[in-house]
Amino acid sequence: MPAVPLPSPGGPPSSTQETTSLGALSPFGPTPLPVAPDGAGASTLDSRALAAALSEVVRGEVRFDKGTRGAYSTDASNYRQIPIGVVVPRSVDDVIAAVAVCRRFGAPVFSRGGGTSLGGQCTNTAVMLDMAKYLDGIESVDDKARIAVVQPGIVLDELNKVTRARYQIMFGPRPATHTHCTIGGMLGNNSCGSTAQWSGTTAQNVRRLEVLTYDGERMWVGPTDEQQYQEILRAGGRRAEIYRSLRELVDRYADDIRARYPDIPRRISGYNLPDLLPENGFNVARALVGTESTCVTILRAELNMLPEPPSLCLLMVGYQDIAAVGDRVMTAHQFHPYMIEGLDHRLLEYERGRRLNMPALHELPEVGAWLYVKTIGDSLDQARDRAGALLARLQDEGGVIAWRIYDEEAEQERMDKVRDVALGATSRVPGRLDTWPGWEDSAVPPERLGGYLRELRNLLDDHNYDEAPLYGHFGQGCVHTSIPFDLVTASGIGKFRSFVTRAAELVVNYGGSLSGEHGDGQARGELLPIMYGDRLVRAFDEFKAIFDPDNRMNPGKVVHANPIDSQLRLGVDWRPVSPDTHFDYPDDGGFPGATLRCFGVGDCRRRDSGTEVMCPSYVVTHEEEHSTRGRMRLLNEMMRGELITDGWRSTEVHDALDLCLACKGCKRDCPVGVDVATYKAEFLAHHYQRRLRPLTHYSLGWLPLVARLAAPVPFLANAATQTPVLSRLAKAVAGIDPRRSIPRFASRRFTDSFRRRGNRGDGHRGRVVLWPDTFSNSMQPHIAASATVVLEAAGFEVIVPERTVCCGLTWISTGQLKIAEWVARRSLDVLIPYLREGVPVVGLEPSCTSVLRSDLVELLDGDVDAVRLREQTFTLSELLNKRAADFTPRVSTQDGSLPAAIVQKHCHQHAILGFEQDQALMARIGLEPQVLASGCCGLAGDFGMTTDHREVSLACAERVLLPAVREADPTTVVLADGFSCRTQIDGAGTGRGSVHLAEVLAAAVRGQQLGPYPERVVGVR
Template sequence: MAITPASDGLARALREELRRAVRGEVRFGAAERTVYSHDASNYRHLPLGVVKPADADDVRATLALCREFGVPLVPRGAGTSVGGQALGPGAVVLDFRRHVDRVLEVDPETRTARVEPGAVLDDLQAAARPYGLRFGPDPSTHSRCTLGGMIGNDSCGAHSVAWGRTSDNLHSLDLLLADGTELTVTGPLSPAERARLRERPGREGELHRALQDLAAANLGTLRQGMPDLPRRTSGYALDALLPERGHDLARAYTGSEGSLALLLGATVRLVEAPAARALVIAGYPDETAAADAVPALLPLRPLTVEGMAADLIAALLAAGRRPPALDRLPAGECWLFLEVGGADEPEALGIARELAQAVRRERSAAVSVVLDPGEQRQLWAVREAGAGIVTRLPGGKEAWPGWEDSAVPVERLGGYLRELRALLGRHRLHGVPYGHFGEGCIHMRLDFPLTERGRLPEFREFMVEAADLVVAHGGSLSGEHGDGQARSELLPRMYPAEVIDLFGRFKRIWDPANLLNPGVLVDPRPLDADLRFTGRDLPLALPYPQDGGSLLKAVHRCVGVARCVDTKSGVMCPSYMVTAEERHSTRGRARLLAEMLRGAVPGSDGAVTDGWHSEEVREALDLCLSCKGCAADCPVHVDMATYKSEFLYQHYRHRPRPASHYSMGWLPLTLRAAALAPHLAGRLLGSPHSSAVLKRLGGIDSRRRLPDLPGETFERWFRHRVRRARRGAAPVLLWPDTFSNLLDPEPAKAAVEVLEHLGFAVRLPQGPVCCGLTWVSTGQLGVARQVMRRSLRALPPGLPVIGLEPSCTAALREELPRLIGRAAGDVPGRVRTLAEFLDQSGVELPALRPPLQGLTQVHCHQHAVLGTAADRRIEARIGLANQVPDSGCCGLAGNFGFERGHYEVSVAAAERVLLPAVRAAGPDTVLLSDGFSCRTQIAQLAGGRRAIHLAELLRRAIREQSRPERTFR
């Protein structure tokens, strides 16, 4: 929304009052409003501001001030809502994640836990695990979804067929009403308890009397007008107020999408977790056959009955690498994932075999039983990534939420799917169905024409017909994700007018002033309004072939499933893991870029309107390490490193650049010049005074130690060495990257010795070469292209190209064709890492004597672009018992960690996992890292420990083999 002078004054006044009253963070700037203007839905609403409360008192103070100023308030967890219920135009968004996020207590005796609303589900599971307990509901976003968000949406997950929805696992809720009243509501009550609550003084008694009277006056409507099915999450759960259900206020509140009261805390019930699990996978010819098979399997009480069609696998393979565990899928075009549990592995296996036999008897389906926990995790990861994977259909078309999670009685699921497929055909729409077949709930994203404003009536027409179809099957518009703006308008098609009227009265009893999340469930906004897809492309320098040449389409890949805000594992997103600021997440940066392109449309209401000169976007991208973790780990492969290069190129085009872009971006040429007089350059760098001056002029943080220069470059050593290659040896080309040639030649020297020992003849390019990465990462794309083209002229044809530095090797494989297109020729396909080359060549490798323990820091670009499977195989062959921490980026990331203003983030990223692991490693543990940046970070921050390249480890093994009397330490 464009802020008018009046509302601008209101915003300023409210902001200042909040800053005085709240200990947490108060953010009303354009960047913060932008990144909170989206969730995982199709909608965009600019809030007035964002509050990140430090504690429950901050929540109370924020509510009081919003009530005083008449400003709506929207509670928010991880922001993964697909219906638009975590948004509010002109509202204050209350983000519970950062501080009001504790698991307060786990009581194994009562099997309960007390949590704050911002507590993440995985944290609750970790706290309950030592007692053999867990929280039953487990949505696919379990690594980042909050308990408050799960209660707001009545979340379910794969195991709800066994353990129920969130509403089935609640003991009590601590609530804050819009007028400031606090009360605790519980599950089913006896008549005497209900009578006592009616007599409570003040607003609490008034609330209980009004709710009990509402139910008593409408018993017939509530009993007959509310569909009875396990996955009904559309509308308010008013039937929970019926006397035969104990006037269950906790259940009635759950699924209200933040529209009734704010949640301050909850006591949840826990279930016993099976000690061992097995996974039965049943293959069927299509999804309707799989759906038809489900009712006969439910009496066998599996823990999960999840459906996944071949389209989902095709979309996964079109987007990235094939998980090896897919080989365990039996023949078929749709699969049911049937998990069972037991007290131990033999018991779980026995139950799984009985279930597999039942599957074969019922439908003659193909069946596999997977017992290995690692393979089970891989297969479940495919299912959990579904919401992201299917945003791009196998053919590359974009698909969107909207008709996301409809649910029908399970015995009608097959028929519903057949008719839904026919409806899609009539509307020329396509989607990939998957979901909770055991409870009749189907997830499906469709290629709605949402980016074509002239075709939006087609979107509305389909949504209305789809709503009528699911109601005709006795189903619910939503079976898991709630209504929000996407489906609230359709509720009158599911419920009779009397129930819709009761929804309004129910909302007003709780929130008479309509302060909390207005426009959700009651008095909804149109389902085809406020769409987030407005925008146009500005002139671009990079091709974006997977997105039709459009940066707008590229940033719209982000649908908000928020894998990037999981701070516990993976490479993505190192700066967010440190700052926990939404604008520093991959999702937040994508939102800012989308807002920048929205602002390029004349007359738009974009909050970011300076185009490529936007300071909000520049600031958010400044802490992007260009690690490429998102390109691999994001389910939809948002490639923020590429978008950052584009932005930097456009932002600084014909403008002065930061000093570090010259000192670090042009480092290959600077180092070549220094190599002409290495001793003089070494003295300059070694002098405290001259080093300080160089760092100040170069935009380098004063706390960073500049790398030492070698006395001799690798290329010079190579020219003067004694050649040991045997006659007739197969030639290979070793790429002398800037780091291996001019900063740390030992890995390259070691690689030459290893390759020659194994029977290869090593050659170098016929002149200086560079992959151009330092210019790419600083957005100097024109120079990068020139450098790449010149380097290609120095390469002889046909030879395999072995890269030692992962970032340079990845650049040759990925950036080279991206920047110079067909001029790259066959070079990207000839590029191999040393491990890949040795693994593919099948040569016999020396074994370490004795076998050693290793600790490896994987370079981010290797993780994202090259992969590490060959490295692990090589290490196993030579006898290295290796540990690879899930540590993400080392934090140095080429130029990033050296640049002024990045030191704290760089060090904090290293301190998350990498440095503690290095310090804990024994003195005999070999520290391995192929990346120069990673080795530098370890050398500078890990108290003198030194990491080596795989080539150096192989060289040591070869030398040990020839000197058996020595022991490697």
């Protein structure tokens, strides 16, 4: 692809507009901005007038409401500052217009990408520019020169997905948050990641930046030779003033810069003044990388791209302790690897405690620490040979306890996850103290790493932080850790300050940097004099003042930094309300603790296709309030009672939770296992206490009772819901979208048929209770009938409860928890005789089965029989695999080929039940289906049945599911175990129906040939 000319920057906005000052500010001694009692913004600033002025000129979104501000109140750090407001620009012109308005009002400004900063860079009492929603374009790619021009909001993986597919090039630095971090955020922090061993830091891969100063100067910056410098001076104006001042600054401090900056691969702390030295090309762009939005706003970036590494091989070598791993880093360097990482046994223990990456961890012997090296080669054989040669060298040096070599890409990806989830794995582990950032990414010369690790471990032990793991990018001397700081008591916060101060002194003694990856922000800004001395810190002040003389760009970060123990997310004032709740939260010490689970890493902001997308509504809306993280922020603000003051009655929290589909993807995929579906049910229970509810809470929320009442006269119920005129009336009364179809009631319930017919299995494998959920019993009884045929053929005696049972799902999802508890206890009483005899319970509907396996224990306060039910509940696949392994009916087609099938995995199968057993059973019966990477179908019980939710519901389905169904061959079986999934597929105009796995198994048992619609077992005769 030929190079595309860069767009013209255009004329800068006028810089002569009047500014309403918030207070006299000097470049070298700013007066702190006065803050309102709720932290909502500067008290002298008219935020309403500011919001109105922004709305007049910004085409994007201007949000000054409490809900938005609460959702953006913190990042992944220890700090919390409520923004004045949030602007979501649609274009670069919006950014320029927004900054101009903020300048007129004197309002401070900063930019945000993925919001995952650990140093507090992305939380401030300022106007936040959220670049991630719309400014995510790739503007040009020159594949021959390996250059790309991008907007700041583009996500790293999305950029690389395009450029790797089309041009086999990529942006090299790859932080652990690569699935959702933005290029703008990487530029702000000078991000690195594990691949920086090969690629270098973000700054080292930047060619030019288009930037905007607070006073309105818009310009492209980059390396500047003498001729270019003189041309800039001759042109005059603000740009010339900036360049002249930068040259004077670097001339004044050149000797200090050369003497005091550590010459190490991961020197991220402080401003990049060495890039302004003449020997480094007076590179203004690279000097601005890592300034954390304290100097300029980045509008575009011109990046150097790298060819993909041809072949990689992973070598893992076990040692007695992490310091021994550090001692071997320079040996690994001799083989010029792609990455060199280290991880100690504590990190792996944290992951085992959270049951993360268990298949990978099972492969690793328990040793003190692992050296993790990826060798690179032109071919896989060459990469493997280099790994073998490195292993031999390490074995000669001694100390090797164990080793593993992985040359397959899938194996390497599995092991990569062990390292990628480290931050989440160590943050909120049941039975352990909560850990926090604060000293999480120091860096030293790699050749001195072993000694530093020993002294850092001693320092941690001296402060009783002995549980803190040590791991990181050891090839470049960068050490990560998560420390159990006490950030609530005065003594704990004092110990936190003492530790980070002594740790800063230690790393400087080793010739290192306070930060080797995450930047300074507020967490390390106050400590910079320890590393650089007062004179160079004064140079930082002057550097910022050249671009931002009034200190309006992200004030209080890096220079003139707020104290490291101020604006804490917790702090000595942390005293949340402790409400009575319906669910038990034993791992969190109650509901307030549950709202602190989220620490902000932002995995919920992934947009890529696949079940790892944990938050379907966020993927559709790209709204922070609809991410798992945003919802948790608001729940926490509700518990604090400062910004959100009306507690459970809060409309802001209600609106954020409203688009939660209760898919429970976060419970499975969030690194700390937050469970927004449960928190939403809890919130709704209190929010609507003694108040009228939405109509669907009464109609669909009480569906099991409606189905019970309709059972004697299903034809009357169907007449009311299926005939055109009555159907429209019924939908209006029930609050259902008129374009949705109300499911029909069966002419006879499964339980009624079964009681007439009785069990016909020989029972040589024992008894099982078949759980007659509302959907499989009253609406689609052919599924329960099919399951009965299968279970009896497998040798089980099938039992169906004599009395009506229900898990309470529909009441739980609508927050009617008192009724749900009553229903659950009543059903549990029915099952007690079977549970106490150890009889397994088989569930067919994934959402109902997941309630039996998960929610019921918490709802019933750990009732012993509820625990028994959880342990004795199986899916059909689990039971057949574990207790009837020799039962192998085979599916067949007319031509004898393998049956074609696509599978919509129910979100609760993914999140709670697991899907591995289903896949194993399909393989046993000769079915090799394509499992769609679609996530939630979007209907999600009552969610997609309402007009307000219809658009989001269908958008979730249109991501992957519905296109795949439409494109499938007419002979392909569409498998979907969830009633909601089948309803969404059947009712979305695909022209296709879908079936339950039980129906496929019944067809195999009966020797029927498998087509798109297996012959249904209509009843149990």
